[in-house]
Amino acid sequence: MMWPEYITVAALISIGLYGVMAKKNLMKIFIALSLMETGVNLLLITIGYIPGGTAPIENGNFAKYVDPLPQALVLTAIVIGLSVTALALTLLIWYHSKTGTLEYRRGMRW
Amino acid sequence: MVTPVLMIAIPLLAAFLMPLIKKAHRYFTFSILLLNAILSVLLFAKVYNDGAIYETIAGFSPPVGIYLAVDNLSALLALIINLFATINFVTSKKDFKFSMLYLLGVTGATGIVLTGDIFNMFVFFEITAVASYALVASKKDEKAVEGSIKYMILGSVGSSFMLIGIAIIYSQLKSLNLYDIAARISSMDPKMMWLSFSFLLTGIGVEAELFPLNGWVPDAYEGASSNIASFLSFGPSKASIYAIARLLIIFSMSRTYELALYVGIATLLIGEVAAFMQKNEKRMLAYSSIGQMGLILIAFSLIKDTSYAIPAAFFIIVSHASAKSSLFLISGKKGFGGITSKYVGLAGVLSLIGMPPMAGFWGKWYLLMGIADEKMWAxxxxxxxxxxxxxxxFARYLHKNLGEGESEDLGYSIPAAVMVSVSIVMGILPLIYNMAGGVLNA
Amino acid sequence: MRKVVAIILASAFFAVLLVSFSNIQQADYGEKEYYYQNPINGSYANESVPSHYISNTKNETGAVNAVTAIVVEYRGFDTLGEVTVLFTAATGVSFLLYKTRGGKKRTEANLILKEGSKLVLPFILLTGAYIFIHGHLTPGGGFPGGAVIASGFLLMMLSYPKFFMKERAVSVTESMAGITFAFIGLLGLVFASSFLQNFLPLGDAGYILSAGIIPIIYIAIGFKVGSELSSIADKLKEVQK
Amino acid sequence: MIELTIISWIMAFLVIGAAIYAIETKDLISAAIAAGVASLVVSIMFLVLQAPDVAITEASIGAGLTMAIFVYAIGRTGRWEE
Structure with missing residues (x-):
């Protein structure tokens, strides 16, 4: 069992969720979201790991390979995370230039 | 030779091409959207005649590669999305980057309904979501940006959750193909199945405006310019409610249907009550959208029990997409000044509350028939x-707006009128069909 | 109050996640319960999806690196979508921060940084190009290669406050790269039978000129990612009036 | 094998510590850098888990560029959280 990795994953995701729920600064919320994305990526890689496996690149001496598919998925997920972060920061810069603050005051209004 | 992949590849190529041909971007985008709408009509005709189409991509047989799976309902949804996108685009007046974002958003929504692979669905979700974040903020005032930020926070949490759900499914079945997952889901540990189902439902539910996750909806709809509010109500939300329907069919378990039914009822009640209490018109329309999404989810959650579920969901989707989008389009001005706006407002409201000659009527009719079959009186x-x-x-809304108002902007109200006509046509067709059927039977 | 509730919720979530992760076994993927079913004809295969990749990558795609083969060939459609997400975000960034280029004075970097970065830039760009050209042979590929190129430009932005990316050149590069990707996909539809299918000879695995369309697509992705990431960094760096 | 487990535990604690620091500190620049550190350590974990492609990508995109644009954006807005 790969406890260190799974504990890291669970911790990163719940720390990120805590940040989104508890923090009021928008920049902080997006930092928390990027931590959460890192956690999810680690989860995918850990699922694909097989104890004793090697990287899925053929190098002459055949061995047991780890699962390549989650690695391909994570490559996609990393770039998507960066895209969302970039757009978010743009909006935050815009919002700050108009209101002079990034504190989130009004809360959820139903 | 109609292949569904063209409906995704051509708009993407066009969007990549757009920075090189800045000048004529409006006509270019419009013609691409129109082409897509025509393709989707042809696609529907083909699917209707020959049965579902499975198209492999990159030449590898499905669970190894990706494939597109198009059945009747997904072809119809692709048609709805592209048709309304074409009509709605007439009102856009901004620069070429807006056109690019719009085209990409429509492509993402089309991809969600056409794809047959769960991770591919996630990627298309992200395309639509990122495009919608930017489009909501495109009005560039404080409210728009605030709505977009809220949307983005919830949307990012949702996409992370969706990815966790995908990871859990993959860890159990080592497959990402929707059909393959559905075929082997019973071999999955029920605890893990529930976990992945709830993560996926939460993730998609953000886009589909389901109950505990729709805090962004009123702000984003209020902040966005009227054609973007219209886009949101026929594009991403409809595609994602369809994704939830696919999810329900995959996790074909009576308890998951039950959960979806409860979520749908909660969404319906909360949305309608909040709309009733709301003073601001755009927010009221947004809350009413939430209510309609709940109604669609209720219809989909009966999919296994009754054959009325699919027509019910389809008619509510058509009615909501056409009527709500057109109401959002004319909501930029105060009151319905001209005759076209009056027609749009009246027809849209009639369709939404489900009056006889409109598509909304058939939606509620089939839904109630299905429920009566199952004897779920509550x-x-x-x-x-x-x-x-x-x-x-809505009576209050009409009363307020049907009086004198600002003179209407025909650039907005004519596309809105075209949109709402779809609802009328779709409402009359089944009537004629039924009557003709009755005559033939006699 | 809000914090306490958030801590309780987050800890509960942590517990749920840990309990569920303890059910995942790091299994060999060759086992029988993972054998997949073909959606089109419903037949069961006698291997699982990952083991298909591992045993057939070299024959089917000619790439040595299985991850690259999956990213570009088997799941190339995802990658097209992913590139599109990045493109959408870059478009959104430049759309929303359109008219903010301005001239607030920034402190100049010192001489060593300036001259040094001029000296290092070509090497950084070369490294990036190496990474994405060799994507099918070694770890790496279009995305890290593009990121390395972008970091080269980032260094230039740090050392020269007045260094701006030429907007026209960047946008032409990114559209050309995107068009190449989508167009190769359509060529697959024309020359082979489906979108993004390989239509070039596979060659001998292990050489640069092998693996059919993989190197071409990865070079396009490298250019696209490099130009988009540097334009994003450039836009976010600009100082508003 | 046991050494690798110890290293994994150390890295896990590093990541969790960096993440908690990133959430709790009032200085946003430190928060962004701490998030970058967490992401860098995670990229080493990817390497240990035999995913070199992902490790390179995470180190250059997840840690490097994301942190850079965060620092730029914080420079243009405000450094301190209230």
């Missing part, structure tokens, strides 16, 4: 109660 009571509330606040 659900029927909830739906009728919400319809009454809906009728009251």
């Amino acid at each position: 659900v029927a009571a909830v739906i009728i109660f919400s319809a009454v509330i809906e009728a009251i606040y």
Whole structure:
């Protein structure tokens, strides 16, 4: 069992969720979201790991390979995370230039 | 030779091409959207005649590669999305980057309904979501940006959750193909199945405006310019409610249907009551959208029990996409000044509350028939109660707006009129069909 | 109050996640319960999806690196979508921060940084190009290669406050790269039978000129990612008036 | 094998510590850098888990560029959280 990795994953995701729920600064919320994305990526890689496996690149001496598919998925997920972060920061810069603050005051209004 | 992949590849190529041909971007985008709409008509005709189409991509047989799976309902949804996108695009007046974002958003929504692979669905979700974040903020005022930020926070949490759900499914079945997952889901540990189902439902539910996750909806709809609010109500939300329907079919378990039914009822009640209490018109329309999404989810959650579920969901989707989008389009001005706006407002409201000659009527009719078959009288009571509330606040809305108003902007109200006509046509067709059928039987 | 509730919720979530992760076994993927079913004809295969990749990558795609083969060939459609997400975000960034280029004075970097970065830039760009050209042979590929190129430009932005990316050149590069990707996909539809299918000879695995369309697509992705990431960094760096 | 487990535990604690620091500190620049550190350590974990492609990508995109644009954006807005 790969406890260190799974504990890291669970911790990163719940720390990120805590940040989104508890923090009021928008920049902080997006930092928390990027931590959460890192956690999810680690989860995918850990699922694909097989104890004793090697990287899925053929190098002459055949061995047991780890699962390549989650690695391909994570490559996609990393770039998507960066895209969302970039757009978010743009909006935050815009919002700050108009209101002079990034504190989130009004809360959820139903 | 119609292949569904063209409906995704051509708009993407066009969007990549757009920075090079800045000048004519509006005509270019419009013609691409029109082409897509025509393709989707041809696609529907083909699917209707020959049965579902499975198209492999990159030449590898499905669970190894990706494939597109198009059945009747997904072809119809692709048609709805692209048709309304084409009509709605007429109102856009901004620069070429806006056109690019719009085209990409429509492509993402089309991809969600066409794809047959769960991770591919996630990627298309992200395309639509990122495009919608930027489009909501495109009005560039404080409210728009605030709505977009809220949307983005919830949307990012949702996409992370969706990815966790995908990871859990993959860890159990080592497959990402929707059909393959559905075929082997029973071999999955029920605990893990519930976990992945709830993560996926939460993730998609953000886009589909389901109950605990729709805090962004009123702000984003209020902040966005009227054609973008219109886009949101026929594009991403419809595609994602369809994704939830696919999810329900995959996790074909009576308890998951039950959960979806409860979520749908909660969404319906909360949305309608909040709309009833709301003073601001755009927010009221947004809350009413939430209510309609709940109604669609209720219809989909009956998919296994009754054959009325699919037509019900389809008619509500058509009615909501056409009527709500057109109401959002004319909501930029105060009151319905001209004759076209009056027609749009009246027809849209009639369709939404489910009056006879409109598509909305057939939606509620089939839904109630299905519920009556199953003898779920409590659900029927909830739906009728919400319809009454809906009728009251829409009557108030009409009363306020049908009087004198600002002179209308025909650039907005004519596309809106075209959109709402779809609802009327779709409402009359089944009537004629039924009558003709009755004559033939006699 | 809000914090306490958030801590309780987050800890509960942590517990749920840990309990569920303890059910995942790091299994060999060759086992029988993972054998997949073909959606089109419903037949069961006698291997699982990952083991298909591992045993057939070299024959089917000619790439040595299985991850690259999956990213570009088997799941190339995802990658097209992913590139599109990045493109959408870059478009959104430049759309929303359109008219903010301005001239607030920034402190100049010192001489060593300036001259040094001029000296290092070509090497950084070369490294990036190496990474994405060799994507099918070694770890790496279009995305890290593009990121390395972008970091080269980032260094230039740090050392020269007045260094701006030429907007026209960047946008032409990114559209050309995107068009190449989508167009190769359509060529697959024309020359082979489906979108993004390989239509070039596979060659001998292990050489640069092998693996059919993989190197071409990865070079396009490298250019696209490099130009988009540097334009994003450039836009976010600009100082508003 | 046991050494690798110890290293994994150390890295896990590093990541969790960096993440908690990133959430709790009032200085946003430190928060962004701490998030970058967490992401860098995670990229080493990817390497240990035999995913070199992902490790390179995470180190250059997840840690490097994301942190850079965060620092730029914080420079243009405000450094301190209230």
